[in-house]
Amino acid sequence: xxxxxxxxxxxxxxxxxxxxxxxxxxxxxxxxxxxxxxxxxxxxxxxxxxxxxxxxxxxxxxxxxxxxxxxxxxxxxxxxxxxxxxxx
Numbered sequence: 849x850x851x852x853x854x855x856x857x858x859x860x861x862x863x864x865x866x867x868x869x870x871x872x873x874x875x876x877x878x879x880x881x882x883x884x885x886x887x888x889x890x891x892x893x894x895x896x897x898x899x900x901x902x903x904x905x906x907x908x909x910x911x912x913x914x915x916x917x918x919x920x921x922x923x924x925x926x927x928x929x930x931x932x933x934x935x936x
Contacts, residue, residue: 849891849892849897850888850892850897850898850900850901853888853901854901854904854905859884859888859901859902859904859905860905862884862887862888863880863884863902863905863906863909866880866883866884866887867880867909870883877909877910877913877915878919878920878923880906881902881906881920881923881924881927882923882926882927882930884902884905884906884927885898885899885902885924885926885927885928885930886927886930888901888902889927889928889930895928895929895930896928898927898928898930899924899925899927899928902924902927902928903921903924906920906924907920
């Protein structure tokens, strides 16, 4: 499912919309990681698939803006663990 979302461009569009929506918040781009992970994990139920899919879309956006990669990976790992809270 993650591969379909990546190849179709839906994952990138979802991430772009969430980034624009959450950008006014302090750390808005990091919040978009959590929101995108929450959305994807609710559909897929897999933390590994969530982190792989959202990470492949998010990492280039963060690298382009000069974010610390460890901070980004931490937010992706936290977002991937939402599968436990959702009940997957």
